[in-house]
Every structure is written in C-alpha cells, then in structure tokens.
Amino acid sequence: MMCSGLATETVTMTEFGDFISAVGKFGLYQKLLVLFLSLPLLLNPFQMIGQVFMVVDVPHHCNTSWIRAVGPNLTEEEQLNLTLPRDADGAYEQCSMYSPVDWDLDSIVAYGLNATEKCNNGWVYPAAQPPSLLTEFDLVCDRKDLTDISQSVYMVGLLLGSIIFGTLSDRIGRRPVFLISILLQGLFGVGLAFVPDFYVYMAFRCVTGASVSGILITDLSLATEWVGASYRTKAVVISHCFAAIGQMLLAGLSYGIRNWRLLEIAGSAPMFALFFYIWVIPESARWLVTKGRIEEAKKVLQKAASINKRTIPPGLLEQLKPETKTKPGSVLDLFRKKHLRKVTLIMLCTWFADSLVYYGLSLNVTSFGLDIYMTQLVFGIVELPGRLSCIFLLQWFGRKKSQAVLLLLSGLMCLIITAIPEDQHVVITVLATIGKFMATASFSTSYVYSAELFPTVIRQTGVGLCSMSARVSGIVTPLIGLLTQYHRAIPMAIFGSVPVVMGLLCFLLPETCGVDLADNTGAATTQLSSSTLENLSKRDTASME
Structure with a gap:
C-alpha cells in the first residue's frame, strides 16, 4: 500500500530499466514530474496537524446566567463569586458550578450556595476570542477527549485510504487515483469549514485522511516508477522535503488566521488550483506495461x-512487451520463512515506533510551554535537514545502523523530556526539536530500508503491511495523550520507550546497502563485510558528485 511504487518490481525489471535509461534516469521530465507530485504534500501537514491550532485552550467557566433572573444588576465578578466554586489555587472552577436554586438574591448572598454540579448550560469564553473548534463545539471538560478522538478518527481515515486507494492504484492506475484523491481532499477539506456538528466534522476528517493517504501512495508510486533505480531515494526524499516545507507554512498560516473555519478554507482550497494536473500528470509507464497497454506505454515514454x-x-x-506473469506472494509467505519472519516482525515494530514518536511529538506541540506557532515553525525547519540527511546517512553508515541509531536517539530525547521539570520550557522544546529531527530521518529511512529488505515477489505486500502498522500507531498516538490526566510524563515516556526498544531490535536486521535486491523468498539478504560496504559507499558518493 504505502511505498507501493518501491514494490512493483517483477522478473523483467532489468529490461524495463533499459527504457528508463534510454528516456533519462532523472532528466527534466522526471524533475518536473516529482515537482508536480510533491506540491500537494505542501498541504498534507495542515490536514494532519492543523487541528492542534484550532483547539488551543482558553479560559472558560460554566454559563451561570440563571442568576440574572433574580439579580439583573449584578456585575460579572459578583455573578461569578456567587455561582462558581474555586479550586485550590483560588481560581474559578472551569467544569463545575453551584446548583441553581429558587431563592431570591438576598438569600443567596446571605447563605451562599453549597451543592455543585457539572456545567449544564454550556460555557462562557473570552469575548475577544476568535471562533475556534474548542469554543464553537465546547471541547472542554467532559468533551475535551473528543479532540484526541478526532485525531484518531483522522488516522483511521489514513488507514482506510491506504487499503482502498492502494488496491485501486494497482487496479485502475496511479494517475486516476492521484487525481481523485486531490479532488476529495479539496472538497472535504473545504467542507470541514461548514460543518454544523463536531461528529460531522470527525466524519469529514476521516474522508480527508483517506484522501491524504491516496495522495501519498500514488505520489510515491509515480515518482519512483518514473526514475532510475539509483535515483529512487532522492525522489522519495524530495517529496518528503515538500511535506517539511508544508510544516513551516502551517505555522505561518495558523498564526495569521485564527478563525478556524477560514483556516480550514485557506488550508484546503489551494487543492482546486491543481486541477490542471489532468493534463500534465502521466500514468506510470511501468504500470501500463504490467497491464499489457503497450501502445499507451510507448506514447508516454x-x-x-x-x-x-x-x-x-x-x-x-x-522490444517493449507485457511482463511475464509471476506467481504473486501472500502475507503468509512473510511468516513461513524464518529469515522473512524476523525481518517482517522487526520492520512492523519499526514502522509502529516511527509513527508513534513522530506523531507523539508533532501533536504535542502545545504542551512544550513556548509559543506554539514558533515551535511548529522550528519543527518544520528541522524536518528539512532530517529528510535530506538520509541521502548521505544511508550511504555512509548503511541502512541498519542508520535505522537503529536514529530510532534510539528519537526515543531517548522523549525519555529525557520526562525527567525535565515542567517549567523548563526552553529545554523541553530543544529536546523535542532534536527528537523530531531524529524521528523524521528515521521515518524516511524506513521507506527505503523496507523496500530493500523484502523480496520482489512479496515486496508490495511487506511494505504495505508495514504502512498499516504505522497507521495503527497513528490511531493509538492521540489516545495515549489522554493519559496526561494521570501524570503529564506518561505519554512522553511511552513515546520514548517504544522507539528505544525497537531501535535495539533493528541491529538484528541484515544490511542491504549495495546488495542486489532479492527476487524470491528462498534466501536471506546477503550481508556485506564492513570493508565492502565502505567501498560501495565511497563509490556511490563519488557517483552522486
């Protein structure tokens, strides 16, 4: 599903590679294609993290206007003193009030109110506060958990999208699924700005998540299937860099537009400007060949x-002919062979940990204590070198060491945060930023590493299964955030400990740098000696230069 473009090799891949070489492995055509495919990724961070800036906590208290019936001349301060209990710090309780009584004002003032109850008549927010999801749908007190649940619903949409659109892209083509996903993201993204109810909002978010997943799947497929094998990592990283730029744009957009409905429109409407893609985005020539549509493949080539x-x-x-049919692999093949079973289980856990720490840090931007817009901007800035560094890290240190160390360091940053006093906002934000850098690089590494670990006949199934593991993690991550009600350090401790354990497990994986891709499930990936790996790395670096 995800990374399907890295997984569509067949027994005739070398022959088709000759056509890509003749066309140009990464010429102007491919560069323009990668650019066009990457533009929608500028808005994906808005859909994924934008809600964080729509539910920023604001002062609030129960609506106690009932007392105005007996005391119309009361000042606001007098009204609150009579109708709201105070907490241990002397501030008004935000989620409870004194129960209304049928007394006159003099009796209320003389005897006071003692019985309390939950807010039954809504809440009052600062008058100057721009409309937000929190204030419009009362996402406070007992309804506060709906914020995290909504994020999980979005992640469910990502999971459903990877299943639905992954299958569709193999059946009807990459191009139509890519265009359909852009249309759905634009329609439902803008539609979110007009929903009358929060449950309708969550339903629209689910569809939007599915469309984002469709874009990611087909973007990766088209980009990698149109470039030479040696440029695939570069094509993937370039696309990921646009997502990093989108993180920075999100910070500026959310800072300038505080009305949540206008923010939804601003973050979704630009998708409609990409409708010219109908005329410029080609179908994958590789996919056309697998479907026997040779004349169409010749035209696009x-x-x-x-x-x-x-x-x-x-x-x-x-010589361009339909590819020879090979017996497709199944999910069971990943667990029948001992070496594949080990690789599959570890990579499933790795993708789960990648997603957990990445979204754990991204969705907690409001809890680090500093200005959330500046923090988000910094998070976006560090993603760029995080993505780009993978090009060199994977060549210099190999896949296994890079994956293990990056995952370990991202988890360690989260664990260190749990030991920092809550009032040390700068220190916490710096550690979170370093963790975000490591998590970003780790996630990009997983895309490349997984495609090389699984044999050709089962690669799409293996990488797709890993992607589903990441989506499950994405669903769980916002729910883990709910544990802050028991202790503020619990979520960050989970976000840190899981990657550390999984990072250690990655040392059990075989190295794939410079190793020919396996075509069948019969043998494990060949390990390279350190000297051979070093020579290959030098050769690859020289070829890039």
Whole structure:
C-alpha cells in the first residue's frame, strides 16, 4: 500500500530499466514530474496537524446566567463569586458550578450556595476570542477527549485510504487515483469549514485522511516508477522535503488566521488550483506495461524522452512487451520463512515506533510551554535537514545502523523530556526539536530500508503491511495523550520507550546497502563485510558528485 511504487518490481525489471535509461534516469521530465507530485504534500501537514491550532485552550467557566433572573444588576465578578466554586489555587472552577436554586438574591448572598454540579448550560469564553473548534463545539471538560478522538478518527481515515486507494492504484492506475484523491481532499477539506456538528466534522476528517493517504501512495508510486533505480531515494526524499516545507507554512498560516473555519478554507482550497494536473500528470509507464497497454506505454515514454531531449532507439521500443506473469506472494509467505519472519516482525515494530514518536511529538506541540506557532515553525525547519540527511546517512553508515541509531536517539530525547521539570520550557522544546529531527530521518529511512529488505515477489505486500502498522500507531498516538490526566510524563515516556526498544531490535536486521535486491523468498539478504560496504559507499558518493 504505502511505498507501493518501491514494490512493483517483477522478473523483467532489468529490461524495463533499459527504457528508463534510454528516456533519462532523472532528466527534466522526471524533475518536473516529482515537482508536480510533491506540491500537494505542501498541504498534507495542515490536514494532519492543523487541528492542534484550532483547539488551543482558553479560559472558560460554566454559563451561570440563571442568576440574572433574580439579580439583573449584578456585575460579572459578583455573578461569578456567587455561582462558581474555586479550586485550590483560588481560581474559578472551569467544569463545575453551584446548583441553581429558587431563592431570591438576598438569600443567596446571605447563605451562599453549597451543592455543585457539572456545567449544564454550556460555557462562557473570552469575548475577544476568535471562533475556534474548542469554543464553537465546547471541547472542554467532559468533551475535551473528543479532540484526541478526532485525531484518531483522522488516522483511521489514513488507514482506510491506504487499503482502498492502494488496491485501486494497482487496479485502475496511479494517475486516476492521484487525481481523485486531490479532488476529495479539496472538497472535504473545504467542507470541514461548514460543518454544523463536531461528529460531522470527525466524519469529514476521516474522508480527508483517506484522501491524504491516496495522495501519498500514488505520489510515491509515480515518482519512483518514473526514475532510475539509483535515483529512487532522492525522489522519495524530495517529496518528503515538500511535506517539511508544508510544516513551516502551517505555522505561518495558523498564526495569521485564527478563525478556524477560514483556516480550514485557506488550508484546503489551494487543492482546486491543481486541477490542471489532468493534463500534465502521466500514468506510470511501468504500470501500463504490467497491464499489457503497450501502445499507451510507448506514447508516454516517447513524450518523456522528447522533453529530456533523448531518443529511444526504434529497435528498443519494439522490444517493449507485457511482463511475464509471476506467481504473486501472500502475507503468509512473510511468516513461513524464518529469515522473512524476523525481518517482517522487526520492520512492523519499526514502522509502529516511527509513527508513534513522530506523531507523539508533532501533536504535542502545545504542551512544550513556548509559543506554539514558533515551535511548529522550528519543527518544520528541522524536518528539512532530517529528510535530506538520509541521502548521505544511508550511504555512509548503511541502512541498519542508520535505522537503529536514529530510532534510539528519537526515543531517548522523549525519555529525557520526562525527567525535565515542567517549567523548563526552553529545554523541553530543544529536546523535542532534536527528537523530531531524529524521528523524521528515521521515518524516511524506513521507506527505503523496507523496500530493500523484502523480496520482489512479496515486496508490495511487506511494505504495505508495514504502512498499516504505522497507521495503527497513528490511531493509538492521540489516545495515549489522554493519559496526561494521570501524570503529564506518561505519554512522553511511552513515546520514548517504544522507539528505544525497537531501535535495539533493528541491529538484528541484515544490511542491504549495495546488495542486489532479492527476487524470491528462498534466501536471506546477503550481508556485506564492513570493508565492502565502505567501498560501495565511497563509490556511490563519488557517483552522486
């Protein structure tokens, strides 16, 4: 599902690679294609994290206007003194009030009120506060948990989208699914700004999450299936960098627009500007060949060659034939072989941990104590070097060490945060930023590493299963945040301990840097000696330069 583009190799992949070489492995055509495919990712962070800035906590208290019937001349302060209990710090309780009584005002003042109850008539918020999800749908007190539940519903949408659109992209093509996903994200994203009820809002969020997942799947497929094998990591990282830029845009957008409905429109409406993609986004030539649509594949390949100022030899084009059918693998194959079972279980846990620490830090931007907009901007800034560093880390240190160490360090940052006093906001934010850098790099590493660990006949199934594990983690992450009601350190301790354990398990994986991809499930991935790995890394670095 996710990373399906990295997983569509067949027994004739080498032959099709000749056509990509003839067209140009990463020419102007591919560069423009990656650019167009990456533009929608600028808005994906808004859909994923934007809600955080719509439910910022504000002062509130129960609506006690009932007393105005017997004391119309009471000042606001007198009204609150008579109708609201105070907490241990002397502040008015936010979620309880004194029970209304049928007394006159003099009796209320003389005897006072003692019995308390929950807010039964709504809440009162600061008059100057711009409309937000919190104030409009009363996401406070007993309804406060709906905020985290809504984030989990969005993650459910991501999971459903990876299942639905992953299958559709293999059946009807990458291009139509990509265009449909853009349309759905635009329609339901803008539609969120007009919902009358929070439960309708959550339903729309679920559909929006599914559309985001569809974009991510087809974006990755189209980008990697159109470039040469040696440029796939670069194509993936470029797309991820646009998501990082989107994180920074989110900070500025949410800072400038405080009305949540206008913010929804501003973060979703630009999708409609991408409708020209109907004329510029091509279908995957590789996918067309697998479906036997040879003439269509020839046309798109010739167009790509023309833009790259290359010419495909006529004799080579005549050799373009439908790929030989191979027996597809199944999920069971991942668990039948001992070496595949180990790889599958560890990578499932790795993707789960990646998602847990990444979203755990991203969705808790309001809890670090500093200005949330500045913190979000910093989070976006550190994602860029986090993504780009993978290109070099994977070559210099190999896949296994990079994956293990990055996951370990991201978890350690979260664990250290639990030991920092709550009032040390700067220290906490710095540690969270370092953790976000490591988590981002770890997530990007997992995309590349997983595609190399699974054999060709089962690669799409294996990577898709890992993606589903990450989506399950995404669903659980906001719910873990609810544990703050027991102790503020519990969620961050979970976000830290899981990646540390999973990072240690990654040392049990085989190294895949410079190793030919396995085509079948018969043998484990060959390990390289450290000297061989070093020589390959130097060679790859030199080729990039």
